[in-house]
C-alpha cells in the first residue's frame with residue numbers, strides 16, 4: 001500500500017478543501033495510507049540559519065521524503081494559491097527539498113465555477129521550481145467548482161465528481177508506480 005501526504009493549502013477552519021481532503025483520506029483508505037499535514041500554524045517564512053528552521057517544517061519534510069507522493073487540495077485566493085500554502089512551500093524548498101522527484105496530485109475546491117483552475121496552474125508552476133522539483137502528471141486536473149453545492153458537509157462529492165476522483169486517483173497510482181520504476185533503473 002502506498003503512503004501519501006495530504007496537504008490542504010488553508011488555515012480556514014471551515015475550509016471545503018480541508019473537508020474534501022479528509023474525505024479523500026477516508027474514501028481511499030483501503031488502497032492507500034494518506035496522512036494529513038497541518039501547515040496552518042507554520043511561522044512566516046524567513047531566511048533563517050539551518051538550526052532555526054521550525055521543528056514542524058523539519059518533521060513535515062521528513063514525512064514527505066519518506067512518502068510515495070503528495071496530494072494537495074488548494075483553495076484559490078486572488079487567482080493563485082493562498083499565502084499559507086506558498087509559505088509552507090517556501091519553507092519546504094529552503095534547505096531540505098523533499099519534493100524533489102516526488103509525484104504530486106493536485107485537487108482544489110472553489111465557490112465559483114472554475115474550481116481553482118487558476119490556483120492549480122500556479123501551483124504546478126511553483127512545484128516546478130528547481131528547489132521543489134516535484135513530478136507532475138501531464139494534463140492532470142481535478143477541479144471542483146460550486147463547492148457549496150458539490151461538496152457535502154462531510155466532504156463527500158456529488159456522484160459525477162466522485163467518479164472523476166476515482167479515475168484521477170487510479171491514474172495517480174499508475175503514475176507513482178511509473179516514477180518508482182524510473183527511479184529503480
Ligand SMILES: Cc1cc2nc3c(=O)[nH]c(=O)nc-3n(C[C@H](O)[C@H](O)[C@H](O)COP(=O)(O)O)c2cc1C
Nearest residue numbers: 012015016017018075076077078079109110111112
Ligand atoms: C482573499 C480571497 C480571495 C479569493 N479569491 C478567489 C479567486 O480568485 N477565485 C475563486 O474561485 N475564489 C476565490 N475566493 C473564494 C474562496 O475562498 C475560494 O473559492 C476557495 O477555493 C474556497 O475554498 P475553502 O473553502 O477551502 O477556503 C477568494 C476568497 C478570499 C478570502
